[in-house]
Amino acid sequence: MTQTHWRQRVFKPVVWLACLTPAALLLYNGFQGELGANPVETITNTTGIWTLRLIVAGLAITPLRWATGVNLLINYRRVVGLFAFFYGTLHFLTYFILDHQLEFGGLWDDVVKRPYITAGFTAFVLMIPLAVTSTTGWIRRLGGKRWNLLHRLVYITALAGVLHYFWKVKLDATYPVYYGIGVAIFLGVRVWIAYSKKQLRRS
């Protein structure tokens, strides 16, 4: 098989399957009545954590590519990002429908009043333009440079997502801190590389 074949027939289905598994499990357990005593909480937590995981995974792709030289990785950034948006949307809708019964007034009160909601809502809203402009057509229309600039919004989404998680936990902030470290590393690498390039140009 050629590289293209591998990409199309093996890697792509694997990535899709991996990204869909949490949703499938949720659905399966839901039908089995195995989502615990508080199913709404289970759904909210599961979709929330997978949003964050996929955002961190998406952020890891470019540094990994630099580190390993495996340029093939870039082909999966879009799908990972879109799945992050998919879980983020489910997470948001669970909250908006079941906590606020689709009332914008109540949602807005929460967004303004509760820092963890402010952070989470910001993270979600900033993903919308990224999802919309994820197509090849939009990349062409915007031009690579502008498109890249726009998609740096995901850095804010990642930071806001970690804050959202951190502010939500009652006591044990271990996991939010782990995610924070992950985001810090993958953003830090970018800053460091950008800085090195600048130095290189100067010398």
Added chain:
Amino acid sequence: MLIKKAADLRESDVTPKETFLRRREFLAVAGSTALAVATNGLGADFIGTPTALAQNPAAQKLSNLKKSPFSTDEKLNSYKDITTYNNFYEFGLDKADPGKYAHTLKPRPWSVVVEGQCAKPGTYNIEDIMKYAPLEERIYRLRCVEAWSMVVPWVGYPLSEFHKRFEPTSKAKYVEFRTLVDTKQMPGQTEPALNWPYVEGLRMDEAMHPLTLLGLGLYGEVLPNQNGAPIRLVVPWKYGFKSIKSIVRVRFVETEPVNTWKQQQSAEYGFFANVNPQVDHPRWTQGSERRLGEFFRRKTLMFNGYGDQVASLYAGMDLRKNY
């Protein structure tokens, strides 16, 4: 002409579905348990809600329970909900942890040390404590500070009956409770998640209030470990964390005890912790809650709906400051 009418009630109408579906499992266990219970001298009436027996053969059915006028007629949460969704950090931080890991707790033999400002301090055996007053079934709403709630059929008797035995003196302004510390029985205590032991307290008038229950059972049986066996507090108008579990020490004191969650984060959790939809948690709303088993949130009631009985305890107090 004889017109046959169907009976108004079926067994499945009065038994939570979970229990009903597990009746065979129960029958299997019941045989082996019957002897043990019979030798304990308890009237072994097995009809009803045998789920604790199925899960824990050591569990005992509590009989001759008085019905209480304080009970709510709201729909009960299932035995499964109540025993698989617990905040009991002594067994782990996840709500499913206590249900999985609390089997290490040994609720018998058990004794409670009573000390401080009272005439009859001492060490008292759980078997005796269970006989201090007639056991009642009390169906109470339970509202957690995390904004979820349940309806629980507790068994116990008023805490005031317990206190009277020890004759607290006029210096006893508050009562402080402590949970067991034993890393073997409570493995979660190897982690410094909270300052062990868990400490809670009540003002004396709160402790003596008729709604305040000394919890000894659940669904007609002795308390399952994950729900705070063998002896716990149930204060239905306060957030759940006030209702301390697995008590080993009761102390009558002059000054306000510093309860565990207040030690932890005094800006978020106070001593009184009365359910109050008008005073939000600094990070989330207390105006509404999710009743387990329901999808949409419902409005939270002042004092968890027990305002008629308890509001007078706090007359003139600023509940915004005394959260």
